[in-house]
Amino acid sequence: MIKTIFFTVLTVAFFYIVWINNIFAPHEKYEMPPEHKKIAMDYKYAKEGRELFIQNCASCHSVRYDALYLTQVQANPMLASLQEKYGKVLPRDVYEAVFMNELNALKEAFGKVPPDLSTIYLVKGPEYLYNFILEPQKVLPGTTMPPVMTGRPEETAKIIAYLRSVSEPPPEEKAKRNIMGVVTIGYFIVMGILIWLWRDRILKKMGLH
């Protein structure tokens, strides 16, 4: 009994540390004022955030998964016919080949092509993005990202809300997935209990136990 408890606790503790919360290897935490965090986590600001993104960020950054291309590329008449052929979200090699000039111009200006931001929310999280966009040099010294949103934390939060909407499913879909999860887990728990009880009955009938 003691051995069972000991090994069970040890195993659970190990997987807790490795999979859920590694108390030995904490990651850097960034701060974000709660009122702005609320804006960033609120789906309804995504639309406004998209407009702000187009105004402030799209001259250098694309969001390909939302078919949001660089301003210079949006103005290019080739884009429409490409999208007719390949769909709204262009394959990356097609995009980079056709608009090589626009991308190279950015590379000359900044040293490297500013990355596409389709999944940046998942990579960095809202707090990092908030701090980075408002003060790039403080978070990544030596970066060529200019501080385009200085003094506009609320709008930055809305842009983050937009980036979140591209990376994560909308609240209705999230709710559906949560329900799916609860039903699936509940199903297995119920099945497990039923099978156990059924087995008990069968064994009792067979005279085993």
Added chain:
Amino acid sequence: MIGRWFNERAKLSELWRSQMVDYKVPKNLTFPYAFGIMALVAFLIQIISGIFLVMYYQPNIHTAFDSANYTIMKEVPFMWLIRNIHAAGANFFLAVVYLHIFTGIYYNAYKKPRELTWIVGFFIYFVLLMTALSGYLLPWGQLSYWGMVVTTEIPTSIDSAPIIGKLKIGETISIWMKGGYELGQITLGRFFGLHIWLLPLILLGLVAFHFYLIRAHGITSPDGREIDKKKEGVPFHPYITLKEGAYLMGYLAVFFFFVFFYMKHFLPADNYDPADPFKTPAHIAPEWYLLAFYTMFRSIPDKFLGFVVFNLALILLLILPFLDFSPLRSARNRPLFFVMFLVLVISSMALTILGTMPPTPTNALLGLIFTLGFLSFFISMPIISILEWRWYKAKGGSRND
């Protein structure tokens, strides 16, 4: 009706009865005995989810990332679920295999006549690690790419050896693995092929052989005795099938909790960053299931020696049935073995956790200590065996028992 027609011709109920009901097993099997069947179910889950992923994933370095993170995660209905299942499933598969291995060690399931079962099992473990490594490359994210860069660099530690290092065998192996000087389309293509059919097929063959060997010898009892099947055995069905069936439901409940609500560790944030050959991520380390070997490798200052040690760890694991030649079976009856088993378990866990921590001098020292702890289990086996033989012979036992 159709069932009866089919049954008369395929003789399924006779097959069922002879294989499942007449097959007798010990009555006192504990919970960890279920890890084996959980591993099989985990394997099946990977195959089925993999079948669907292969329909939409594109093994081309320009489109791989988008096929995984746009087409699969956002475009095709329910493919996000299948990808979550596959990613969480890989981790659960390896977790359950590790638990199964430690269970086998604890109950001495590798002893005569089951040494071959253990050896086949070792190769299943090894091929599984290859499968996991090759699969991780496919999404072509930053961790995928740089993790594979690190992995293909490991053979170059052979070149740090005195004398034979001059032959540059390590570098040759490294270039051969990658298909060139750098990771590119050729690398992705070959790992894709390995991951989706060749390695799974080999795994299937090994697992089938493993199951055959298990059935050939029957299941070991937790207290080490071979049971008299007629007198003390219970029918496999329904005694074990339904018990492990219920445990499986519990496993699936835990599994799907992670699939739906906690994918953070199984789809790590940094891998949502597309692979960039010019930008190394700040923290690059293997996945948890390889971290123990990684820590062993890292803790030893000499590269070649580190390479030797972590290969030694694998080899010692393989030859365990021959290192432990004691007449006694099961940790329940062997206090010395039990203590060393604890050392093994704690060392393995500590080595894994150390792998997640930065390589400070303190951590390197701790890594060295726990590496020695891990190895000491295997080294102590012959010593303990000799001591236990002496004790056994004094109690009147002989080599012919």
Added chain:
Amino acid sequence: MEASRRDLLGVAVGGLGVLGAIGALYPIVKVLSPSQASLAGAKVEVDVSQIPDLQVRVVSWKGKPVFVVKLPQDFQWNGKRVNGQNTKLLQGQDAYALVAVCTHLGCVPLWKPQGEGEFNYPVFHCPCHGGFYSPWGDNIAGPPPRPLYVPPQKREGNKLVIGEEGFVKELT
């Protein structure tokens, strides 16, 4: 075997098992079903004012090639089968769509506004086995057994909308 709780439990387990299997099947069916994007290809719009007279443009509809034919205002045709099935259906239209798949063995015919072979007026000519069609797709010579298929289509100003019910209600 008495009607015991064991049977009820057995039925419960079996029933839930079936439910679970169906539940697992639902996402699998959805994963394999055609995507929104591909189903959107069921409707194609063509601006016929951009097509010069007596010329034919080829577009793709539901995975098949389709001819969009533009006829001049006072087009007279001297060929056979003036009372063909397609001619009657497409009467009075200056622009219409025909499925560009030869009804003989599936090749894509060629538009020959200057005529071809024995015909010195506009025809469709299939190079594979020598089938001929009138500009409205009626078969006039060679192996084709029936006229070219006509997809459902309607006209909205300068736009010909292929795939929607209009002057042609359904695929012929």
